[in-house]
Each structure stands twice: as C-alpha cells, then as structure tokens.
Amino acid sequence: xxxxxxxxxxxxxxxxxxxxxxxxxxxxxxxxxxxxxxxxxxxxxxxxxxxxxxxxxxxxxxxxxxxxxxxxxxxxxxxxxxxxxxxxxxxxxx
Numbered sequence: 001x002x003x004x005x006x007x008x009x010x011x012x013x014x015x016x017x018x019x020x021x022x023x024x025x026x027x028x029x030x031x032x033x034x035x036x037x038x039x040x041x042x043x044x045x046x047x048x049x050x051x052x053x054x055x056x057x058x059x060x061x062x063x064x065x066x067x068x069x070x071x072x073x074x075x076x077x078x079x080x081x082x083x084x085x086x087x088x089x090x091x092x093x094x
Contacts, residue, residue: 006045006062006063008062008065008068009038009045009062011068011070012035012038012047012062012068013038014070015035015070016035016036016037016038018074019034019074019075019076020070020071020072020073020074020075021033021034021052021070021071021073021074021075022034022035022049022068022069022070022071023067023068023069023071024060024065024066024067024068024069025065025066025067025068026060026064026065026066027064027066028066031051031052031053031054031058032051032052032053032071033047033049033050033051033052033058033060034049034050034052034075034081035047035048035049036048036049036050036082036083036086037083038062039059044061044062044063045061045062045063046059046060046061046062047059047060047062048083048086050081057085057086057089
C-alpha cells in the first residue's frame with residue numbers, strides 16, 4: 001500500500017535534515033541507515049541511504065518500510081558514503 005509509506009515521510013525527512021541515523025524494518029530485517037535523499041518516481045517514494053549492516057548504498061522504497069525509528073546518533077559525511085559518492089558510483093558524473 002503506497003499510502004502506508006507516507007506515515008514515515010516526516011520522520012525520514014527530519015532525519016535527512018538533522019543527519020540522524022534511522023533504524024528501519026524491511027521485510028522483517030532490522031537495518032541502520034544513514035538517510036541521504038528522498039526521490040519521487042511517479043507514485044513511489046524512495047530513500048537513498050548508506051546501510052551500515054550491508055556496508056553499501058541502498059535505495060529503499062518508503063512504502064516497504066515496516067517500522068522507522070529516528071536514532072539519537074548523528075552521522076558525519078565519510079568518504080565513500082555520501083550522496084555524491086552514490087551518484088558517482090551510478091555513473092551520474094563523469
């Protein structure tokens with residue numbers, strides 16, 4: 001249900017602005033994410049994030065998040081874990 005994901009939008013937006021980590025449940029799996037950006041794909045919102053469990057970038061559909069908790073820990077930009085790094089990895093910059 002796409003509408004179900006909207007309940008988490010304010011939390012995700014606030015965490016991006018404040019650079020706070022999120023604890024998210026996706027398909028029954030807990031993950032700690034560093035949320036970097038929100039994107040809208042016509043009818044689906046996604047969050048580009050650095051996943052601390054997988055040590056990799058992930059693009060997570062907001063409507064597939066089962067739970068979201070904003071953690072008190074702040075994150076700082078680290079080489080290889082920024083939105084610019086993600087875009088370079090995807091070939092968006094030459």
